[in-house]
Amino acid sequence: MEGDGGGGGSPARVVNDRVYVAVGRDVRESKPTLLWALDNFGGDFRIIHVHQPRQMNPSPRPQELARQEMESILAEYIHMCDQAGVPAKKRYVETQDIGKGIVELIELHAITKLVMGAAANRRYFEEMRQLTSTKAKFVNQHAHPSCRIWFVCNGNLIWSREGDLNTFDMDIAPSVLPGGSVGESGHQNMRSPSLGSVHSRSNSSEVEDDLALVRYERGEGSNHITESNSVRAYEGYSQNQSYTGREGSYSEDLYKQLDQACEEVARAKREALEELIRRQKAEKTANDATRKLKALENAFNEELRRRKDLEELLAKEKEAFELLNKQHEELQTLSEELLANQTSEPSSARGQALIYEFSFSEIQEATESFDSSLMIEEGEYGSTYKGSLHHTPVAIKMLHLCNYHHEIQVATKSRHPNLVSLIGVCPDASAAIYEYLPNGSLEDQLGARDSSNHLSWQTRIHICADTCAALVFLHSCYGMVHGDLKPGNILLDSNFVAKITNFGLHSAQSHSPTTGELSFASDVYSFGNVLLRLLTGRSALNLDEVMQTALDVGNLSVVLDPTAGNWPFEQAKELAHLALSCRDSDSNNRPCLRSQVWPVLERMRTRCEASLSSRSGPEEPGQPPQYFTCPISHEIMRDPHVAADGFTYEAEAIRLWLRDHDTSPMTNLQLSNRGLFPNQTVRSMIQEWLQNH
Numbered sequence: 100m101e102g103d104g105g106g107g108g109s110p111a112r113v114v115n116d117r118v119y120v121a122v123g124r125d126v127r128e129s130k131p132t133l134l135w136a137l138d139n140f141g142g143d144f145r146i147i148h149v150h151q152p153r154q155m156n157p158s159p160r161p162q163e164l165a166r167q168e169m170e171s172i173l174a175e176y177i178h179m180c181d182q183a184g185v186p187a188k189k190r191y192v193e194t195q196d197i198g199k200g201i202v203e204l205i206e207l208h209a210i211t212k213l214v215m216g217a218a219a220n221r222r223y224f225e226e227m228r229q230l231t232s233t234k235a236k237f238v239n240q241h242a243h244p245s246c247r248i249w250f251v252c253n254g255n256l257i258w259s260r261e262g263d264l265n266t267f268d269m270d271i272a273p274s275v276l277p278g279g280s281v282g283e284s285g286h287q288n289m290r291s292p293s294l295g296s297v298h299s300r301s302n303s304s305e306v307e308d309d310l311a312l313v314r315y316e317r318g319e320g321s322n323h324i325t326e327s328n329s330v331r332a333y334e335g336y337s338q339n340q341s342y343t344g345r346e347g348s349y350s351e352d353l354y355k356q357l358d359q360a361c362e363e364v365a366r367a368k369r370e371a372l373e374e375l376i377r378r379q380k381a382e383k384t385a386n387d388a389t390r391k392l393k394a395l396e397n398a399f400n401e402e403l404r405r406r407k408d409l410e411e412l413l414a415k416e417k418e419a420f421e422l423l424n425k426q427h428e429e430l431q432t433l434s435e436e437l438l439a440n441q442t443s444e445p446s447s448a449r450g451q452a453l454i455y456e457f458s459f460s461e462i463q464e465a466t467e468s469f470d471s472s473l474m475i476e477e478g479e480y481g482s483t484y485k486g487s488l489h490h491t492p493v494a495i496k497m498l499h500l501c502n503y504h505h506e507i508q509v510a511t512k513s514r515h516p517n518l519v520s521l522i523g524v525c526p527d528a529s530a531a532i533y534e535y536l537p538n539g540s541l542e543d544q545l546g547a548r549d550s551s552n553h554l555s556w557q558t559r560i561h562i563c564a565d566t567c568a569a570l571v572f573l574h575s576c577y578g579m580v581h582g583d584l585k586p587g588n589i590l591l592d593s594n595f596v597a598k599i600t601n602f603g604l605h606s607a608q609s610h611s612p613t614t615g616e617l618s619f620a621s622d623v624y625s626f627g628n629v630l631l632r633l634l635t636g637r638s639a640l641n642l643d644e645v646m647q648t649a650l651d652v653g654n655l656s657v658v659l660d661p662t663a664g665n666w667p668f669e670q671a672k673e674l675a676h677l678a679l680s681c682r683d684s685d686s687n688n689r690p691c692l693r694s695q696v697w698p699v700l701e702r703m704r705t706r707c708e709a710s711l712s713s714r715s716g717p718e719e720p721g722q723p724p725q726y727f728t729c730p731i732s733h734e735i736m737r738d739p740h741v742a743a744d745g746f747t748y749e750a751e752a753i754r755l756w757l758r759d760h761d762t763s764p765m766t767n768l769q770l771s772n773r774g775l776f777p778n779q780t781v782r783s784m785i786q787e788w789l790q791n792h
Contacts (some may be wrong), residue, residue: 115208115209115210115211116142116211116212117142117143117144117145117210117212118136118140118142118143118144118145118212118214119144119145119146119147119190119204119208119210119212119213119214120132120133120136120144120145120146120147120176120213120214120215121147121148121149121201121204121213121214121215121216122146122147122148122173122176123148123197123216124169124172126172126175126176128216128219128220129176129216130179131220131251131253131254132214132215132216132251132254133146133176133179133180133214134179134254135214135251135254135255135256136214136249136251137179137180137183137185139249140212140214141185142185143185143186143187144180144185144186144187144188145187145188145189145190145208146173146176146177146180146187146188146189146190147189147190147191147201147204147208147210148169148172148173148189148190148191149191149192149193149194149197149200149201149204150165150166150169150191150192150193150194151193151194151195151197152165152193152195153165169191173189173191176189177189190204190208191204192204192207197234198233198234198237198238198241199237199372201213201215201234201238201242202237202238202241202242205238205242205243205246206243210243210246211245211246211247211262211264212246212247212262213242213246213247213248213249214248214249214251215235215238215248215249215250215251216232216234216235216250216251216252217230217231217232217235217250217251217252217257217258218230218231218232218235218252218257219232219252220252220253222252223252223253223255227252227255227257228257228258229257229258230250230257230258235250239258239260241372242260243266244262244263244266245262245263245264245265245266246260246262247259247260247261247262248260248262423500426500426504427526427527429504454511454521454522454523454524455522455523455524455532456523456524456525456526457488457523457524457525457530457532458525458527459525459527459528461488461525462486462495462525462528462530462532463528465484465486465487465488465493465495466484466486466495469484469497470484473485473486475494476587478601480498480499480502480506480601481496481497481498481499481502482496482497483495483496483497484497485535487772487774488523488532489774489776490743490772490773490774490775491741491774491775491776492535492537492741492743492776493522493532493533493534493535493776494519494532494533494534494535494536495530495531495532495533496530496531496532496533497528497529497530498529498530498531499529500529503529503531506531507521507524507531509577509579509602510531510533512577513572513573513577513579513602514783515568515569515572516565516568516596516598516780516783516784516787517565517566517568517569517572517596517597517598517599518569518572518573518598518599518600518602519533519534519536519590519598519599519600520533520534520598520779520780521533522534533600534776534778534779534780536590536591536592536593536598537592537593537745538590538591538592538593538595539590539591540586540587540588540589540590540591541562541586541587541589541590541591541597541629541632541633542585542586542587542589544591545586545632545633545636545638546638553662553663554595554633554662554663555663555664556663556664556665556666556667556671557707558595559633559634559663560670560674560700560703560704560707561595561596561597561704561707562589562591562595562597562633563629563630563633563674563700563703564697564700564701564703564704565596565597565598566584566589566597566599566626566629567626567692567696567697567700568697569597569598569599569602570584570599570622570626570692571692571693571697573602574619574622574692574693575693579602580617580618580619580621580622581599581601581602581622581625582617582621582622583601583625584599584622584625584626584629585625585628585629586629586632588600588601588602589629592780593741593745593746593747594726596780598780618686619692620686620687620689621686622692623681623686623689623690623692623696624681624682624686624689626681626692626696627643627677627678627679627680627681627682627689628642628678628682630674630675630677630678630681631643631646631675631678631682633660634646634658634659634660634666634671634674634675634678635658635659635660636660636662636663637658637660643678643679643682645658646658646675646678646679647679649675650672650675650676650679655668655671655672655675656668659671670703670706673699673703674703677690677696677699681696723735723785723788724788726747726781727781727784727785727788729747729748729749729752730746730748730764730765731748731749731752731753731756731764732749732752734749735785735789736748736749736781736782736785737749737785738750738751738777738782739777739778739781739782739785740753740775740776740777740778741775741776741777741778742757742763742770742774742775743763743770743771743772743773743774744763744765744768744770746763746764746765747778747781748764750775750777753775754775757773761773
């Protein structure tokens with residue numbers, strides 16, 4: 100305690116410099132707060148506590164037990180202070196509102212230094228700088244301005260409130276100046292009416308020995324002025340009474356009026372505090388209601404926006420469904436027309452296969468639900484899968500809907516031994532089912548590193564002739580431009596017969612190309628690149644320059660593909676010149692496939708067959724190619740069918756074989772299935788050969 104000292108008529112001014120620590124019933128929760136105070140302060144400590152009496156059972160016995168429990172808890176805190184070597188005493192009040200109780204203790208004991216919790220320890224986080232406890236916020240707002248408060252959470256200082264000691268004033272009455280009577284426990288021996296009313300209202304456990312001397316002088320805006328002023332007024336009255344006792348006593352009415360004024364001030368203060376709390380609760384309720392209303396408005400607007408989006412999406416889906424339904428009807432009509440044409444003209448379609456219609460479930464089963472491991476290629480116009488329909492290997496091309504109608508029309512009317520044959524359609528899946536060619540594409544063969552897949556020079560000349568024949572057929576008969584002729588679009592069957600695919604997607608009206616547009620001349624240019632690839636086996640972009648240089652220096656053998664065998668020099672040279680002429684930069688100088696290119700390739704193919712015949716022995720004039728004969732009956736096939744081993748047999752002969760065997764007649768290996776697939780290409784070639792011989 101500090102004082103002004105001195106005597107005279109002016110009382111001494113002292114400040115309560117003790118450190119007060121607010122603790123709760125949970126010792127483990129409040130222990131870090133007390134330890135923090137012990138680490139940061141010394142001197143005399145006071146442990147303050149707000150005891151909440153039981154409202155449900157107001158009988159004396161349970162209330163007494165509750166107070167005994169409280170005394171035991173406070174004794175633990177006192178023991179902690181004793182262990183730290185710091186003297187401490189306990190102070191408490193009984194009230195239901197802990198925040199109000201702490202504020203009342205601050206008023207009652209003139210506290211200027213207070214340490215209390217900022218929040219529950221479990222709510223602590225790093226860089227925590229705000230009060231989260233409702234009690235801490237209340238005390239921070241309503242405590243006397245002279246009280247400095249340190250708010251602690253989990254043993255860490257979170258927030259501190261500065262105290263203004265200018266608002267604090269404590270007068271010492273003559274009875275407690277030297278010569279006065281103060282008990283050892285620090286309780287005030289004299290009893291003033293105003294402090295008596297405060298003590299009974301707060302239900303405090305003890306009253307500080309110097310509490311009767313406290314006088315608060317509030318600054319502007321303070322709501323704690325009436326009671327302290329009343330205390331000071333009464334102190335003056337009691338002192339004057341001691342002097343006038345010898346001269347005459349004041350009227351008893353003055354005492355009654357003063358006591359009544361103190362009670363009215365206390366009641367007004369309590370009502371003002373309760374009104375403030377009610378207003379704060381009302382404001383909080385109004386703010387919560389405003390937030391809820393805004394949240395509901397946002398949710399309503401979001402629901403309106405979502406509903407509008409769904410309506411727009413539904414309109415688009417409805418339009419798309421109508422379009423798909425219309426296209427499905429068109430495809431159904433096309434399929435019916437195809438079936439009608441096949442039924443009405445069975446005899447005129449020589450060598451033309453029937454077009455079957457498959458269901459979507461059959462396509463899904465054939466591709467094992469479109470397993471990616473069965474995908475052969477994924478191109479610009481759709482994805483192609485390997486599948487099995489009716490125990491027959493097929494290539495299933497899943498087309499984009501916008502290309503389906505056109506491709507089916509083209510593939511249906513374009514029948515040639517060197518074009519991939521259309522077997523069936525699936526309008527529900529926009530799928531075209533083509534014959535499956537087991538040797539893959541020419542690109543696969545040229546890029547293979549396995550020596551068993553290398554193409555001989557004779558086979559390469561046959562591929563050149565087959566490709567040229569297909570292009571001449573497309574150009575001459577249907578005015579079609581392939582537009583994308585490359586080794587990847589040239590497929591090879593089990594006998595390495597070349598068949599081109601992805602044709603008929605472009606058309607041309609004349610033989611003369613237009614700059615920047617696809618034309619017959621652009622197919623000739625692409626065919627020249629195929630010839631260079633077959634000659635060299637390379638995939639470089641400047642093959643024409645490499646070939647021209649080799650011809651100029653007379654070193655053609657260096658650029659020829661060695662895996663093809665020993666090329667006949669004259670044929671290789673003639674084929675190289677033919678390829679370079681097809682690659683001429685001036686499209687008008689490129690040769691005509693029908694009149695200039697085809698005769699050269701046909702002559703080369705004849706020489707190849709003659710050379711093969713001379714090595715294998717003399718043949719009878721007009722002997723058919725070996726692949727025209729059935730491996731079982733060794734006769735020219737009338738109804739050729741492909742078995743699961745990839746070889747073509749006479750239908751009747753292979754069916755007789757499969758009655759007693761489940762292995763291949765050619766390889767003696769187990770067959771994956773006993774299904775047969777008509778080989779319409781070989782059948783057409785056999786019929787054409789029979790007509791010419």
